Amino acid sequence: xxxxxxxxxxxxxxxxxxxxxxxxxxxxxxxxxxxxxxxxxxxxxxxxxxxxxxxxxxxxxxxxxxxxxxxxxxxxxxxxxxxxxxxxxxxxxxxxxxxxxxxxxxxxxxxxxxxxxxxxxxxxxxxxxxxxxxxxxxxxxxxxxxxxxxxxxxxxxxxxxxxxxxxxxxxxxxxxxxxxxxxxxxxxxxxxxxxxxxxxxxxxxxxxxxxxxxxxxxxxxxxxxxxxxxxxxxxxxxxxxxxxxxxxxxxxxxxxxxxxxxxxxxxxxxxxxxxxxxxxxxxxxxxxxxxxxxxxxxxxxxxxxxxxxxxxxxxxxxxxxxxxxxxxxxxxxxxxxxxxxxxxxxxxxxxxxxxxxxxxxxxxxxxxxxxxxxxxxxxxxxxxxxxxxxxxxxxxxxxxxxxxxxxxxxxxxxxxxxxxxxxxxxxxxxxxxxxxxxxxxxxxxxxxxxxxxxxxxxxxxxxxxxxxxxxxxxxxxxxxxxxxxxxxxxxxxxxxxxxxxxxxxxxxxxxxxxxxxxxxxxxxxxxxxxxxxxxxxxxxxxxxxxxxxxxxxxxxxxxxxxxxxxxxxxxxxxxxxxxxxxxxxxxxxxxxxxxxxxxxxxxxxx
Amino acid sequence: xxxxxxxxxxxxxxxxxxxxxxxxxxxxxxxxxxxxxxxxxxxxxxxxxxxxxxxxxxxxxxxxxxxxxxxxxxxxxxxxxxxxxxxxxxxxxxxxxxxxxxxxxxxxxx
Numbered sequence: 123x124x125x126x127x128x129x130x131x132x133x134x135x136x137x138x139x140x141x142x143x144x145x146x147x148x149x150x151x152x153x154x155x156x157x158x159x160x161x162x163x164x165x166x167x168x169x170x171x172x173x174x175x176x177x178x179x180x181x182x183x184x185x186x187x188x189x190x191x192x193x194x195x196x197x198x199x200x201x202x203x204x205x206x207x208x209x210x211x212x213x214x215x216x217x218x219x220x221x222x223x224x225x226x227x228x229x230x231x232x233x234x235x236x237x238x239x240x241x242x243x244x245x246x247x248x249x250x251x252x253x254x255x256x257x258x259x260x261x262x263x264x265x266x267x268x269x270x271x272x273x274x275x276x277x278x279x280x281x282x283x284x285x286x287x288x289x290x291x292x293x294x295x296x297x298x299x300x301x302x303x304x305x306x307x308x309x310x311x312x313x314x315x316x317x318x319x320x321x322x323x324x325x326x327x328x329x330x331x332x333x334x335x336x337x338x339x340x341x342x343x344x345x346x347x348x349x350x351x352x353x354x355x356x357x358x359x360x361x362x363x364x365x366x367x368x369x370x371x372x373x374x375x376x377x378x379x380x381x382x383x384x385x386x387x388x389x390x391x392x393x394x395x396x397x398x399x400x401x402x403x404x405x406x407x408x409x410x411x412x413x414x415x416x417x418x419x420x421x422x423x424x425x426x427x428x429x430x431x432x433x434x435x436x437x438x439x440x441x442x443x444x445x446x447x448x449x450x451x452x453x454x455x456x457x458x459x460x461x462x463x464x465x466x467x468x469x470x471x472x473x474x475x476x477x478x479x480x481x482x483x484x485x486x487x488x489x490x491x492x493x494x495x496x497x498x499x500x501x502x503x504x505x506x507x508x509x510x511x512x513x514x515x516x517x518x519x520x521x522x523x524x525x526x527x528x529x530x531x532x533x534x535x536x537x538x539x540x541x542x543x544x545x546x547x548x549x550x551x552x553x554x555x556x557x558x559x560x561x562x563x564x565x566x567x568x569x570x571x572x573x574x575x576x577x578x579x580x581x582x583x584x585x586x587x588x589x590x591x592x593x594x595x596x597x598x599x600x601x602x603x604x605x606x607x608x609x610x611x612x613x614x615x616x617x618x619x620x621x622x623x624x625x626x627x628x629x630x631x632x633x634x635x636x637x638x639x640x641x642x643x644x645x646x647x648x649x650x651x652x653x654x655x656x657x658x659x660x661x662x663x664x665x666x667x668x669x670x671x672x673x674x675x676x677x678x679x680x681x682x683x684x685x686x687x688x689x690x691x692x693x694x695x696x697x698x699x700x701x702x703x704x705x706x707x708x709x710x711x712x713x714x715x716x717x718x719x720x721x722x723x724x725x726x727x728x
Numbered sequence: 729x730x731x732x733x734x735x736x737x738x739x740x741x742x743x744x745x746x747x748x749x750x751x752x753x754x755x756x757x758x759x760x761x762x763x764x765x766x767x768x769x770x771x772x773x774x775x776x777x778x779x780x781x782x783x784x785x786x787x788x789x790x791x792x793x794x795x796x797x798x799x800x801x802x803x804x805x806x807x808x809x810x811x812x813x814x815x816x817x818x819x820x821x822x823x824x825x826x827x828x829x830x831x832x833x834x835x836x837x838x
Contacts, residue, residue: 403781443801450780450800465777472801696776696808 157261158270327375
C-alpha cells in the first residue's frame with residue numbers, strides 16, 4: 123500500500139515540477155506559502171508561473187519531502203478512522219498513525235518557523251534584486267492565521283515581514299486559499315500588507331479541499347489571466363470575462379477583488395451580496411484606517427438607541443443629523459470592518475418624535491382600551507401569589523415535620539402518608555373537573571382559564587409525587603437519613619418563606635416598580651426615550667406576574683409587544699418619520715399586533 | 729433523597745408558568761418557545777432606506793442643480809418621497825426644485 127502511495131506521490135511531483143519549456147525570468151517571483159498539504163495547488167500555480175514566464179518559489183522549500191510525510195499521516199489517520207467505524211480493535215492502526223504523526227512532528231521541529239522562512243527568502247530576493255509579484259498562501263484559515271501540517275503564520279506576521287522589504291514587495295496579485303479568506307473585511311487587511319495588489323482572490327465561504335480540481339482550475343485561471351482581468355474596461359466587461367474565463371467561479375464560494383486600470387468606478391468585488399453572487403463596487407481604500415470613525419458612529423447610534431442621549435426634536439441640525447450623514451457615508455465600511463451599525467435605527471431615531479406621534483395616532487384607541495384594562499396594579503394583586511405560596515409551604519413544612527417525627531415508626535409513617543394521599547385524591551378529583559382531556563394530553567389549553575386549571579391540577583399531582591418519594595425513602599433508606607433529609611428540606615422551606623415575605627414587603631413599598639404608564643401621545647410627549655425604554659422593560663416584567671388577572675396580563679403583553687416593536691426596535695414604515703395628523707400608514711407587523719385578536723384570548727377567559 | 733430536595737425547591741417556580749402568552753418572535757425557529765407558548769412570527773425586519781449606491785446612481789443619472797447642497801439625509805428623503813408623495817406635496821417640501829424637475833424625477837423613479 124505504501125509503495126503504491128509513493129508511486130502516486132512520485133508521479134504527482136514529476137507532473138508538478140516539470141521544467142518550463144519557455145523562458146523564465148528568475149528575478150520575477152511568484153511565492154506559494156503552503157501551510158498544509160497543497161501539492162496539487164502548487165502544481166496549478168507552477169503551470170501558471172510557467173505560462174507567465176515567472177519563477178515559482180514555494181515555502182517551505184522542502185515541501186515535497188514534507189508532502190510525503192503529511193500524505194502518510196493523512197492516510198494512516200484515514201485508516202485508523204475507518205477501523206474505528208467498524209467497531210473492531212484498532213490498536214495497530216492507532217500506533218501506526220501515532221508513529222507517522224510523530225515522524226512529521228520531529229521533522230517539523232528541525233525547521234525554522236514559517237515567518238523565519240519567509241524572511242530568509244525575501245532577504246535572498248533583496249540581495250539578488252528580485253521582485254515578488256504574486257503571493258499565494260494555502261492552509262486552514264482561522265481569524266487571519268493560516269495553519270496546517272506544515273506550521274502556521276498569521277496575516278499580521280506576513281504584513282510585518284513584507285513591510286520590512288518594500289523594495290521586494292511588488293505584489294500585484296494575492297491568492298488566499300482557505301475558508302472565508304477573501305471576504306471584504308479580509309481583503310481590506312491584506313491590501314494593507316500588499317498595497318500594490320490589484321487582484322485579491324480567495325473564498326467568501328467554505329473553500330473546497332486542496333485536492334479538488336475546481337479549486338486548482340480557479341487558481342490557475344486567475345494567475346494566468348491576471349493581466350487580462352485587470353485590463354477589462356468596466357464592471358460589466360469584468361463580470362462577463364470572469365464568468366467566461368475563470369473555471370469554478372460559479373461552483374464555489376469565491377471572492378475576487380479587482381482594481382481595474384480604467385477610469386471610473388474601478389474597485390470591484392465579485393462575491394456574495396445579500397442572497398446572490400455577483401459583482402459590485404467595493405472601494406475598500408475608503409475604509410482603510412477608518413476603524414475608529416466607524417466604531418464611533420456605531421457607538422453614537424447605540425447611545426441614542428439605548429436612550430443615553432435623547433433624540434432631538436429638531437432634525438435639521440444637531441449631532442444625530444451629523445451622525446446620520448457620516449454613518450450613511452461609511453455604511454459599507456461598517457460591514458467590512460466588523461463594526462456594523464443600523465442606518466434604519468439611525469433614521470428612526472432622528473425622526474423619533476414623528477415616530478412617537480404616528481405610533482400614538484395609529485394605536486390611539488387601542489392604547490386607551492389597554493390602559494382601561496390594566497388600570498392601577500395594587501400591592502394586594504401582586505403579592506397574593508406569594509401569600510398563597512407561603513401558606514402552601516407552611517402546609518408542606520408542617521407535614522414534613524410531622525413525618526420526621528414518625529421516622530422511628532415505619533408503620534405510622536406510611537399510615538400518615540396514606541391519609542394525606544386520600545385527602546389529596548379528593549382535591550385532585552375536584553381540580554380535574556372539566557379538564558380531563560387536558561390532563562390526558564389529548565388536548566391543549568386554548569384559554570387562560572384552562573391553562574390555570576391545568577396548572578393547579580399539575581401542582582397537586584406534584585405533591586402526590588412527593589408522597590410517593592417519601593414512601594420509597596422510608597422503605598429503602600435508614601430512618602435516621604430520612605429524618606435528617608426531611609428536617610433539612612423543611613428548613614429550606616422556612617428560608618423560602620422568609621425570602622418571599624421580604625419580596626412581598628418590597629413590592630408593597632414600591633408600587634411604582636410594577637405600575638406602567640400608557641405610551642399615548644400625551645405621555646410620550648413628556649417622557650424621554652430612556653424613560654420609555656424603562657417602561658417597556660417594566661411592562662415585560664409585570665406581564666409575567668402571576669397574581670394579575672388574565673385581562674390585565676394580556677393587555678400588558680400586547681402593550682409590551684406593540685411598544686417594543688415600534689418604539690424600541692423601531693420597525694416602522696418610512697412614512698412614519700413625519701407626522702401629518704392623518705391616519706398613519708399601516709405598519710408591516712400590524713396584523714400580528716391587532717388588539718382585538720389579542721383580546722379575544724382574554725375574552726375567552728372571562 | 730437528593731431528588732426530594734430538588735422537587736421541593738422547584739415547586740414554587742411553577743407559579744410563574746404562562747402557557748398562553750402570545751409572543752412576537754423574530755427568530756424563525758424557536759421550538760423550545762413554541763412548546764410552552766403560542767408564538768406569532770413577525771415578518772423579518774424591513775429595510776426602509778434605499779441602497780446608497782442605487783440612490784447615488786439615480787441622482788447621477790438625473791442630476792438637477794438644486795440637489796448640489798443636499799446631504800445624505802436629504803438625498804434619502806427625496807429619493808423615498810419621490811415614490812410616496814404627490815407632486816404638490818413634493819413641491820411644498822422641496823421648493824429648491826421646480827415642479828417640472830420634480831415631475832421628471834418622480835417619473836424616472838417609477
